[in-house]
Amino acid sequence: MNGLMEKLILYFEYPFVRYALIVGILIALCSSLLGVTLVLKRFSFIGDGLSHVAFGGMAIATVIKMTNHMLLILPVTIVCAILLLRTGQNAKIRGDAAVAMISVGALALGYLLINIFSASANLAGDVCSTLFGSTSILTLTKTEVWLCAALSLVVIAVFLLFYHKIFAVTFDEEFAKAAGINAGQYNLLIAVIIAIIIVLAMNLVGSLLISALVIFPALSAMRLFKNFKTVIICSAILSVFCAVLGILTSILAGTPVGSTIVAVDIAAFALCSLIGRISGGVRR
Template sequence: MSEQLHMYLSHSFVLYALIVGVSIALCAAMVGVTLVLKRFSFIGDGLSHVAFGAMTVGTIMHVSSNLYVTMPITILAAILLLRGSQNSKVMGDAKLAILSVVSLAFGYLMMNVFSSSANVSGDVCTTLFGSTSILTLTTEDVILCLVISAIVIVSFVFLYNRLFAVTFDEEYAKATGTKTETYNLIIAIIIAVIIVLGMNLVGSLLISALIIFPALSAMCVFGSFRAVTICSIILSIVAALTGMFISILGGTPVGATIVTVDAIMYLIFILLGKVTARG
């Protein structure tokens, strides 16, 4: 098995996949803690459905990279959801449910009407649950992903104290002059960016798991925001690498394998949390 793994690692497309996988996992876990604590998890799930619909538009238009279409549409949806829910007769969760269903239906409809492939069901399944398409990344895709990931990481580090304040006590932060609406908007945009990046890795339906599971696992053992964030990042990277290696060697679906590893880690940390609490 080690010889087989060494053989795979000698190929550039495998290294590209691992680099992109680690960068996406890092960004997802970094923002996942804030997402869970602010109860924004449902927004991540809804935006992943929007990204699916947007990706079909990019495919139909034969855009060189779907990121150029999917990214702005998903970010716009995040902004509209956050701003529109403040003064609306329709509750935020209901609006998000409507947007999710419509996006999924629109994406599937477009794939059927304008499909250039004989296997529409396979294309839909690939987009929703991820596939070995992560192994077909070009140098341009990798560079674009790394640049966007770097922007996300730098933004999070630079705004760490403000995001911390908005996450734990938004009312107090607002009273002290912090523009909470602006930082909530930044969080929503970062979530949208990560979801779009992660679609090639785990698919649009599973990306929210990549964001949430590491944060929940870390919270079972640690209590401070910093410790939870660091632990979440480590767990996410380990799960991504483990899932991708298993997928490469065993031929299993990439997205489902990574999420399964994340779920197993979550169960282990639940038990570990109970043991440490007793101690």
């Protein structure tokens, strides 16, 4: 045990480990805040769809040799989040069909562009890293950490500022409309925020695993509590704990960061489900 602690202390002397922990905590916190709303509104599919869109944006940025991929990926993902919401409200193209059109199309076109135009000698490795997260946490730079911190603060501030409106739209959209709340505007706000979170999480867990950070902590918290506010707090705590444990495990075991974090999230969900079933859930 002492040897393990000494090894961790040694690793914490390196900036890239501290960067990974900071980014992991911020992304986990932001993901958990919106995760509960997405699950309750049955918008879980949006996170998965937008993660594919982010991959398409990454492919385009790579092909045109942009030095900062975020400058293209972020606006593209936000625009697609808006289109996804609008298309899903179309009488002829509903929900899951709209997600399939945009997400699968972006994924396929992105991979096609990389294959045609990329000059990389390790194409399979680059694609795998983008889809499943970097195999190393050495990839995070100080600039990316600061950008993640700034955008995370924006997401948290917006969520806290509009908490009561988001709560109303989440539980009863029709009542919210009757009370004078512009439900469409807040649905759009939710879609834009989740797009930002997905772009932030790409470097850490990859575009195919991002939705797990959004969904698993929320579902785990719902197995233990029923109150909206309590579920969000529990989800945030679980998400941050799983992210930290996953990153530390990845460092010690040499496993991919993203997959390790998701594996810890799955274990937490299984444990919460077991506790909830035994206790019958804590109703607060």
